[in-house]
Amino acid sequence: MSNVLKKDQFILPEGVVYLDGNSLGPMPKSVPARVAGVMEEEWAQLLIRGWNKAGWMAMPSKVGDAVGRLVGAPEGSVVMGDTLSIKVYQALAAALKMRPERRVILSDTGNFPSDLYMAEGLVGLLDKGYELRKVAPEAVAEAITEEVAVVMLTEVDYRTGRKHDMKVITELAHAAGAVMVWDLAHTAGALPVDLTGANCEFAVGCTYKYLNGGPGAPAFIYVRPDLAEAAEPALAGWLGHRAPFDFDLDYRPGRGIERMRVGTPPILQMAALEEAMKLWEGVDMAELRAASVALQEQFIAEVEAEVPGLELASPRDSAVRGSQVSFRFAHGYEAMQALIDRGVIGDFRAPDIMRFGFTPLYLEAADVSRAVAILREVMVEELWRAEEYQVRNAVT
Amino acid sequence: MSNVLKKDQFILPEGVVYLDGNSLGPMPKSVPARVAGVMEEEWAQLLIRGWNKAGWMAMPSKVGDAVGRLVGAPEGSVVMGDTLSIKVYQALAAALKMRPERRVILSDTGNFPSDLYMAEGLVGLLDKGYELRKVAPEAVAEAITEEVAVVMLTEVDYRTGRKHDMKVITELAHAAGAVMVWDLAHTAGALPVDLTGANCEFAVGCTYKYLNGGPGAPAFIYVRPDLAEAAEPALAGWLGHRAPFDFDLDYRPGRGIERMRVGTPPILQMAALEEAMKLWEGVDMAELRAASVALQEQFIAEVEAEVPGLELASPRDSAVRGSQVSFRFAHGYEAMQALIDRGVIGDFRAPDIMRFGFTPLYLEAADVSRAVAILREVMVEELWRAEEYQVRNAVT
Numbered sequence: 001m002s003n004v005l006k007k008d009q010f011i012l013p014e015g016v017v018y019l020d021g022n023s024l025g026p027m028p029k030s031v032p033a034r035v036a037g038v039m040e041e042e043w044a045q046l047l048i049r050g051w052n053k054a055g056w057m058a059m060p061s062k063v064g065d066a067v068g069r070l071v072g073a074p075e076g077s078v079v080m081g082d083t084l085s086i087k088v089y090q091a092l093a094a095a096l097k098m099r100p101e102r103r104v105i106l107s108d109t110g111n112f113p114s115d116l117y118m119a120e121g122l123v124g125l126l127d128k129g130y131e132l133r134k135v136a137p138e139a140v141a142e143a144i145t146e147e148v149a150v151v152m153l154t155e156v157d158y159r160t161g162r163k164h165d166m167k168v169i170t171e172l173a174h175a176a177g178a179v180m181v182w183d184l185a186h187t188a189g190a191l192p193v194d195l196t197g198a199n200c201e202f203a204v205g206c207t208y209k210y211l212n213g214g215p216g217a218p219a220f221i222y223v224r225p226d227l228a229e230a231a232e233p234a235l236a237g238w239l240g241h242r243a244p245f246d247f248d249l250d251y252r253p254g255r256g257i258e259r260m261r262v263g264t265p266p267i268l269q270m271a272a273l274e275e276a277m278k279l280w281e282g283v284d285m286a287e288l289r290a291a292s293v294a295l296q297e298q299f300i301a302e303v304e305a306e307v308p309g310l311e312l313a314s315p316r317d318s319a320v321r322g323s324q325v326s327f328r329f330a331h332g333y334e335a336m337q338a339l340i341d342r343g344v345i346g347d348f349r350a351p352d353i354m355r356f357g358f359t360p361l362y363l364e365a366a367d368v369s370r371a372v373a374i375l376r377e378v379m380v381e382e383l384w385r386a387e388e389y390q391v392r393n394a395v396t
Numbered sequence: 397m398s399n400v401l402k403k404d405q406f407i408l409p410e411g412v413v414y415l416d417g418n419s420l421g422p423m424p425k426s427v428p429a430r431v432a433g434v435m436e437e438e439w440a441q442l443l444i445r446g447w448n449k450a451g452w453m454a455m456p457s458k459v460g461d462a463v464g465r466l467v468g469a470p471e472g473s474v475v476m477g478d479t480l481s482i483k484v485y486q487a488l489a490a491a492l493k494m495r496p497e498r499r500v501i502l503s504d505t506g507n508f509p510s511d512l513y514m515a516e517g518l519v520g521l522l523d524k525g526y527e528l529r530k531v532a533p534e535a536v537a538e539a540i541t542e543e544v545a546v547v548m549l550t551e552v553d554y555r556t557g558r559k560h561d562m563k564v565i566t567e568l569a570h571a572a573g574a575v576m577v578w579d580l581a582h583t584a585g586a587l588p589v590d591l592t593g594a595n596c597e598f599a600v601g602c603t604y605k606y607l608n609g610g611p612g613a614p615a616f617i618y619v620r621p622d623l624a625e626a627a628e629p630a631l632a633g634w635l636g637h638r639a640p641f642d643f644d645l646d647y648r649p650g651r652g653i654e655r656m657r658v659g660t661p662p663i664l665q666m667a668a669l670e671e672a673m674k675l676w677e678g679v680d681m682a683e684l685r686a687a688s689v690a691l692q693e694q695f696i697a698e699v700e701a702e703v704p705g706l707e708l709a710s711p712r713d714s715a716v717r718g719s720q721v722s723f724r725f726a727h728g729y730e731a732m733q734a735l736i737d738r739g740v741i742g743d744f745r746a747p748d749i750m751r752f753g754f755t756p757l758y759l760e761a762a763d764v765s766r767a768v769a770i771l772r773e774v775m776v777e778e779l780w781r782a783e784e785y786q787v788r789n790a791v792t
Contacts, residue, residue, distance in 0.1 A: 024439075113634050114633055120646070121631055321693060350641070
């Protein structure tokens with residue numbers, strides 16, 4: 001699967017096997033020069049003129065199109081900005097407005113907590129009898145009833161990697177008259193996605209994981225093109241206005257997806273992301289997916305053959321698994337610290353999940369074997385028992 | 397006033413007099429190295445560990461304290477993130493919750509449109525008979541009645557520089573039982589502010605103008621310390637959760653101002669801003685204000701003595717003017733383009749305002765005289781009549 005391997009285009013620290021690109025992607029080599037150029041040649045030299053002359057104002061749409069190409073969204077249907085939490089809120093608020101007679105937001109307990117919190121915040125603000133209904137991931141299909149206004153799910157579970165079937169669930173939602181919102185946080189850049197084919201109304205996602213946009217890179221939002229002019233922006237910011245520089249006193253939503261812009265976009269982060277997106281040119285997502293599955297299958301097989309004490313937490317069937325493999329271990333937090341100290345970087349999710357992300361742009365079979373060998377050492381020799389690993393930090 | 401002049405610490409393009417620091421501040425010289433360091437040494441080398449080991453997770457609070465020191469806010473009462481529009485929304489939503497029995501948001505027609513739009517979006521979402529009432533800036537005081545839930549104003553008018561009296565209006569708001577939200581977009585880094593003394597409940601602002609944080613730098617929000625634990629976050633993001641890494645399914649607001657965090661902070665922009673904030677160490681805001689007023693008075697006197705055709709749009713009394721001077725001219729758009737082409741960068745605000753910002757960190761008397769001489773040439777020789785200046789662009 002060497003067609004997708006672009007390891008030489010990333011900075012990867014000496015001696016590290018990085019299995020946490022599903023949390024924060026590594027830095028593409030060309031990013032620092034691009035960001036430096038934006039600072040030294042654009043901000044410093046053009047000053048305010050950068051908004052027009054350096055094309056800053058158009059970046060949220062231009063980068064949005066680059067992200068859109070990876071997730072099967074047509075040109076002009078994706079825009080970048082803010083954080084994923086904000087984009088979830090925008091999608092959800094607009095979706096609820098489309099079903100004013102219904103009161104249930106359906107999600108699952110495998111959704112990323114921030115999505116649930118944003119929904120909870122919106123429900124509390126509206127204070128009109130809305131209910132955020134959380135069911136087990138396996139119970140979603142049967143919970144889609146005609147009470148449901150919006151089904152809001154993350155395709156790939158951040159803990160186990162379990163994958164929903166976007167097309168099937170979207171069809172169930174539509175059959176019940178509900179609006180579908182997909183969070184692609186663990187999907188974009190990891191799995192082939194066909195948003196047009198999935199037919200969902202909204203999709204959102206982040207770009208600092210598999211898209212390697214850097215810490216705090218801007219999020220994206222997709223609105224199905226036939227609805228873009230109907231979606232009502234709850235976060236009605238001036239850059240989502242039809243004519244921001246008229247400085248009208250009243251809001252008129254911008255054309256299509258542009259209305260999902262809010263405030264002034266973060267240009268340094270946009271530039272870093274735009275540069276990182278260049279790595280995707282020519283990458284076939286089906287090929288990338290095949291490479292990811294091969295790495296994951298190798299990892300599972302080697303761990304199960306060589307490493308004692310770990311229990312697979314991810315689905316065994318790769319067809320219903322994203323681009324990560326998780327194992328349960330009661331002392332997973334401590335074991336992950338020991339592993340990281342030995343150069344194998346994964347992460348831990350409470351209460352007992354050791355999580356490993358597989359990113360074929362910069363990982364190959366030899367990395368997987370090396371990671372397993374070190375994991376084996378940590379587990380066989382119980383290196384995680386060392387005192388230094390017994391205190392949990394805030395971020396892992 | 398040379399105590400505040402730090403011109404050698406900024407990159408200012410050869411031949412430019414920059415009078416648009418009230419829109420986008422110029423680049424401090426030390427910013428590129430800092431941002432490069434974050435990319436090369438932190439993101440690239442620490443990868444996910446940067447959140448703890450490089451202190452990324454704490455940056456919104458740490459930088460918030462640096463901004464807080466400039467606006468008279470105690471430590472732990474300001475946090476950075478998102479854009480100003482989002483912070484307006486957060487403050488307004490929390491403020492409305494504090495007066496559930498009232499339905500009027502009072503603002504003025506001199507407020508920045510995005511603030512009005514965000515309020516309009518919130519009113520539309522709530523759909524409970526809320527009203528956004530916009531009066532003329534001069535009519536605000538008498539419009540503060542007991543119907544008003546929240547008074548939401550920008551201290552300094554983005555067009556004319558007219559300045560509200562924060563203390564007086566806040567007192568009127570409180571006397572009527574209303575909650576006060578101040579937008580300090582054109583205040584922070586330009587005027588002395590004493591948030592504690594003003595006693596307002598909420599304040600918000602941006603950092604890419606007078607604070608020189610770069611295009612799209614993060615915004616800030618202040619919550620009065622006695623209310624920080626009572627304010628209900630409408631945008632309930634996971635980094636505003638009491639224990640984000642517990643990944644609870646239910647939201648519990650974080651401690652104090654931390655609950656106003658939402659999603660993953662933009663670390664490159666945070667670092668640029670943190671570096672830019674170092675320029676404020678040792679700056680006395682009263683001295684800076686005196687220097688700004690001196691530059692503005694010089695500009696007004698010289699323009700009125702030497703430049704025909706311009707009418708002062710800003711208050712003549714510097715006590716009620718921010719850190720900018722605006723002139724009206726029917727062909728102001730065209731004249732501003734002609735001026736910018738000759739190295740004097742101000743900006744234009746529809747329908748007829750030529751706007752000039754005064755920033756004593758990098759401007760001195762000689763710059764003002766030079767700007768006036770070129771402005772005089774543009775006006776006397778009617779250089780703005782050239783064909784190339786007759787087409788309006790999106791951003792000016």
